[in-house]
Amino acid sequence: MTTAHITDDKIPNNVNLSGDRRLQRALEAWQPHFLSWWKEMGPVGFQAHDVFLRTAVSVDSDGWAHFDYVKMPDYRWGIFLEPKQEGRTHGFGDFHGQPVWDEVPGEFRNLLRRLIVTQGDTEPASVEQQRNLGATAPSLYDLRNLFQVNVEEGRHLWAMVYLLHTYFGRDGREEAEELLARRSGDHDKPRILGAFNEPTTHWLSFFMFTMFTDRDGKYQLSALSESGFDPLSRTCKFMLTEEAHHMFVGETGVQRVVKRACELMKQLGGDVRAQGGIDLPTVQKYLNLWYTLSLDLFGGEVSSNAADAFAAGIKGRHKEDKYAEHKLVDSFFAMDVLENGAVVHKDIAMRNALNEVLRTEYSKDCARGVERWNKTLRDEGIDFELKLPSSKFHRQIGLWAGLGFAPDGTRLTDEEWNRRRGEWLPTQADEDYVKSLMRPVTEPGKMASWLAPPLKGINNLPGEFEYVKP
Numbered sequence: 001m002t003t004a005h006i007t008d009d010k011i012p013n014n015v016n017l018s019g020d021r022r023l024q025r026a027l028e029a030w031q032p033h034f035l036s037w038w039k040e041m042g043p044v045g046f047q048a049h050d051v052f053l054r055t056a057v058s059v060d061s062d063g064w065a066h067f068d069y070v071k072m073p074d075y076r077w078g079i080f081l082e083p084k085q086e087g088r089t090h091g092f093g094d095f096h097g098q099p100v101w102d103e104v105p106g107e108f109r110n111l112l113r114r115l116i117v118t119q120g121d122t123e124p125a126s127v128e129q130q131r132n133l134g135a136t137a138p139s140l141y142d143l144r145n146l147f148q149v150n151v152e153e154g155r156h157l158w159a160m161v162y163l164l165h166t167y168f169g170r171d172g173r174e175e176a177e178e179l180l181a182r183r184s185g186d187h188d189k190p191r192i193l194g195a196f197n198e199p200t201t202h203w204l205s206f207f208m209f210t211m212f213t214d215r216d217g218k219y220q221l222s223a224l225s226e227s228g229f230d231p232l233s234r235t236c237k238f239m240l241t242e243e244a245h246h247m248f249v250g251e252t253g254v255q256r257v258v259k260r261a262c263e264l265m266k267q268l269g270g271d272v273r274a275q276g277g278i279d280l281p282t283v284q285k286y287l288n289l290w291y292t293l294s295l296d297l298f299g300g301e302v303s304s305n306a307a308d309a310f311a312a313g314i315k316g317r318h319k320e321d322k323y324a325e326h327k328l329v330d331s332f333f334a335m336d337v338l339e340n341g342a343v344v345h346k347d348i349a350m351r352n353a354l355n356e357v358l359r360t361e362y363s364k365d366c367a368r369g370v371e372r373w374n375k376t377l378r379d380e381g382i383d384f385e386l387k388l389p390s391s392k393f394h395r396q397i398g399l400w401a402g403l404g405f406a407p408d409g410t411r412l413t414d415e416e417w418n419r420r421r422g423e424w425l426p427t428q429a430d431e432d433y434v435k436s437l438m439r440p441v442t443e444p445g446k447m448a449s450w451l452a453p454p455l456k457g458i459n460n461l462p463g464e465f466e467y468v469k470p
């Protein structure tokens with residue numbers, strides 16, 4: 001039987017899509033556009049390969065992790081929301097304690113749409129940034145993980161497009177088309193946020209991106225999952241379950257780079273580059289780069305937009321429950337700001353400081369990951385410590401944008417900054433070196449020279465499992 005209609009069977013969903021003909025028709029019209037975007041801007045090559053992927057088929061614990069071989073264009077991009085909690089109330093802001101909204105409140109329509117579009121834009125952007133990496137995958141295991149991340153970012157785009165189509169009428173449908181029209185790094189139609197226009201040109205950057213930039217995604221989704229606009233909250237909660245895997249790919253990816261560098265340091269001569277590895281100072285430079293690009297994604301340190309979104313009950317804090325006070329009318333956050341060219345530590349009205357509050361939680365989470373890398377260094381007996389730079393270092397958004405700071409937070413003159421930035425950020429020579437290592441390894445169980453094997457396989461499969469098959 002053939003049919004031109006999307007059925008529940010074709011788009012897995014738990015939103016009763018077949019019960020809403022108008023919405024079903026709208027998504028039917030969007031789906032072919034999504035697929036042509038995927039074919040044009042998704043992973044280069046491998047579209048006809050069988051890839052061992054996880055597909056969400058429902059939100060319950062056994063349904064959201066279904067593993068099988070699938071060709072990427074046949075991936076079942078579904079729409080899943082966490083089940084509705086009856087009686088849920090606003091957890092913060094001016095409406096604290098009142099019943100949550102099932103429809104978009106008119107006065108906050110633009111604010112909500114902008115937040116959903118901005119989040120939605122990051123999803124296809126990252127697929128575009130990563131589209132050429134398949135050609136140089138360091139193993140079939142890593143190739144499969146790349147594609148897993150890519151198809152799930154595609155599903156996250158579906159999640160945001162579902163909200164736009166369902167709750168925002170004609171302008172929602174227009175925004176959904178625009179999400180497929182912008183292009184990462186494009187001069188005329190760039191993606192909305194800076195870090196999503198930076199090319200992910202090799203696998204070290206891919207691992208740093210999934211460690212640091214996907215983790216920004218975790219914190220943004222977490223803040224939105226507190227939303228008093230209930231459909232947004234339920235959508236983001238389910239997205240977070242997938243995001244955890246992306247950060248796993250990043251954290252363990254860098255950890256394997258570090259482990260391999262240690263092994264090579266202990267071999268004769270100890271020159272990591274001479275033996276085809278990525279040396280630890282280079283790892284530190286890429287850490288500095290992607291961590292700071294990701295810090296920019298949280299927005300300005302002092303922000304009236306953040307205050308408005310909190311007041312409206314639309315964007316809360318990470319784990320709002322763990323805070324005692326949820327209105328934040330007379331509370332303050334002590335933070336560094338710039339006054340007459342000098343750094344001063346002072347109290348800022350809490351609602352205006354919420355970007356910095358979220359960024360601070362994010363930084364602590366990043367620090368825990370870096371500490372696990374340092375544990376690997378200690379376990380290997382190597383005397384080297386990876387460090388997160390100061391949040392003032394290499395910033396392009398907010399108070400510190402364009403000012404010279406060393407990674408330890410020391411203020412620098414422009415001359416010092418320009419002279420020394422190559423000590424802290426990747427130079428063209430570093431980039432050329434890392435790229436020179438990027439050669440595909442396609443034999444099952446084999447690994448590139450610069451990367452240690454994973455501790456275990458996907459779904460506990462053995463090391464020589466053929467994760468991607470022609």
Ligand SMILES: [Fe+2]
Nearest residue numbers: 123153156217
């Ligand atoms: Fe995502």
Ligand SMILES: [Fe+2]
Nearest residue numbers: 214217243246
């Ligand atoms: Fe992600």
